Amino acid sequence: MPNPRPLHIKINRVFFLVALVLFPTIALLSGLVEYNRIRAEYSAAMHTRITVAQALIREELFRTDSLVASIGSELDPGHPGTILSRLINSRFFELQGDTFFVLDPQGIVAAISKPYSDYMGLDFSSMIPAQAGRERLVRYYQSLLTKRSVIAIQYPLENGNILVVERPLDKFIPIMASFEEGKRYAGELFFVLSTAGQTIYHPDRTLMETRYNLGFDLKERTAPDNDGFFSFVYHGHRFIAQRQQFTEPPGWVMYYSVPASEMTGTLFKLLGSQLLFPVFLFLLLFFAFYFVFTRFFTRPVRHLVGALEKSDLGKGLSLSENDLGNITEFTTIAQAIKIRDAELISTAERFQAVLNSLDAVVHVVDFNTHEVLFMNSYGQKLYGDCTGRLCYKALQEGREKPCSFCTNHLLIDKHGVPVGVYSWETQNTVTGRWYDCRDQAIYWVDGTLARIEIATDITERKKAEEALLAEKERLDVTLRSIGDGVITTDVAGKVVYVNKVAEEMTGWSSDEARGRPS
């Protein structure tokens, strides 16, 4: 059986276990709900912003479309040189910060921005591969002309000519910079990578200027989940991102990433704020319960126990209503104890009265300590009030240790359980009188094992028995000494005694004749 523990510790444990189950459960359920909500919110916001950013970049990238379309409509197949000279003289692209060149079907430079007229006639066919179809193409490289990182848009013209407009990458910087001013998340990052992973747009201009292969640095990439989220590690930090391919230029991908800590931080903040209330409520409940428990349970119980410990069998409990916390249940318990005490007292008094009325010595002795717990009035007259004294000292003469004839071991079985009454006779060394003793093991009023002995004075009977024995001896001697045969019978006529002479006369011994009819 486990050791009993105070109730408040058990209740504290219950509180702890409840908290241990309750809070992680709340955190888990709430976390799941919030996680999904935050993800959905991030997903919608990121998707929208990517779409807007893509539209801005495409708008800027293909600003040249309208001019090229007008060239195409005006181009006279019979006089291509006219439109080329118009292009060169218009300085349209140069005014935009762009450069251009026109390649003939063999890839030879047929027209070029003015500062680079020295390149006229060069073969650029290896640099700018021949173009099939009517679709424009977009390429990304360091310009031979300007040495800058450029987006080259190839427009197919009539007669197999190709117009190449080189647009510096920094064209996109002001647009994206103003777009990124409205940052939604701390640490968010927009960047655009080419099919090969080269940086086409990034807030770090160096990466753009040097055509850095940022794709290589995005380590531990995961596959996009159902919400389009994937993650990667960049310079030792994990990012959550969404990406969207450009429909044009094909292969370009826009990434919108936020540090994973940003999303988890938001989640933890929300969870924290949501858990704050239950935690506060729990603590409030805990302290309220603690106060109520202490004030209305622990303290009254302590008072009750204290009062019980201090209470005397004869006086009963001494407790006020206030000591019991003005709790009806404890008052009822106290009253029940008082009633029980009163009954016990009454029973004990009646019991003592019965014992005191007996003409025998009745005493109760502690089984283990041999302390006299009770002595009736009869005994007190003989031995005085020896309550509290050791029995072998109070009831026997000159003994310093328990009596050798002590009957304790005869009153219990091997398990220490009382077995019944043991009767014996003894002559007391104090009074010198004979007693018929009836000993029994009992549980005394305080629950201790005790021996009760009822000793009836049989001294007179003992004396009569001794006198009778002496008389019988004398008669026997007399009958043996006379010469006549004597046969004694009882009232029923059966032989009781045959003297020596009668034995010889009858041939029966005294023992053989005893009981025979005369």
Add this chain to the structure above:
Amino acid sequence: MGRQCGRWKLLLSFPLLFLVVFLFSCDIGQSPPPILLGLAINLSGRGGAAGEDIRDGAILAVDRINAAGGINGRPLKLLVRDDRNTPEGVRAADTSLVDEGVRVIIGHSTSGNTLLSYPFVTAKGILLLTPYASTNKLNGKDDLFVRTQVNCDLYGKKAAILFERNAIKSVALLMDMSNADFVVDWKDSLEKYFQGRTRVVTFNSRQQTDWSKLIASLMRSRPDGVVLLTEASMSGVALQKLTAAGYDGSRFATIWADTPELLHYAGGDAEGLRIITFIDPDNNRADYRSFSRAMEKSFHKKATARSSRAYELIVVLADALKRSEGQSAEALKKSLLSSEYNTILGHLRFDKYGDVVRPIYEVVVHNNQFQSNGPI
């Protein structure tokens, strides 16, 4: 007492619970600090496209070394700086890397820029390593400079042998003075060993170029051969201009133009061009093939002379870092010089000054491909 303990345990359990959750949500692991390597090259100036290859090769090498456990448990971290191929850019790149506390600076892309960098970097007690600079001004110096690039003196000597082997009696040299230290040293070395006539035509690619005048000047002496001491894009333009001008003599280029971009810029006019270089285009080594595949997989581009040179240098450096018996640049140099290396580009070793000893090849462009004509 027991009752108070129980209460405090209960009260403390909540913050502890949250603390445990918080700690588990944080990255509390600590990895050893990385060894910082600086890479200072031209990425946005003229010839910056070749710089991309250098950077990508270096990044791949670092990535692979780190994946294999780094340097005795410490990862390498490569800090890349663009020197923009200008003196200001070179100084800014070097200063930035020194401020970052790099142990080694790899660079620059040209001899001129490396010479600009040399006094500043070595004075800071930092080892300057390059697979690109070949100027003779750094030959035979017991300093904090080590290179896997062959010096101009050897290039000049080998060029002279090649010319004599092809019965070339006169050459015209087109020299891009934006990298004067390389082209002048190359020319001087050639003249030191070459018995024929040389004619020099200079220009500066950082400035506007009058190609008509340049080509006319090159062809004025009707040389048996033209040597293009220019980077890939200018070499490509020059080749086209020479063809357009009807030049039919031998054309030579240097390791400076030894990149695939040369073929793009030259159109079809690079056919027959011969390049004097230490890069063997018929390299069939297993580790080179592995490197080449990794370049295509990671960067979607083919391995080039530039990227393989950068890769080779970092692998050699990593080997030396593992063996280095100290943190100083001198200890690292000693470690570098104390071994021989079988790299993706072949066998190499360093002399006592840190200049490389390795073979030089004649490479020819045939069917728009680089092919080796064997060692010179």
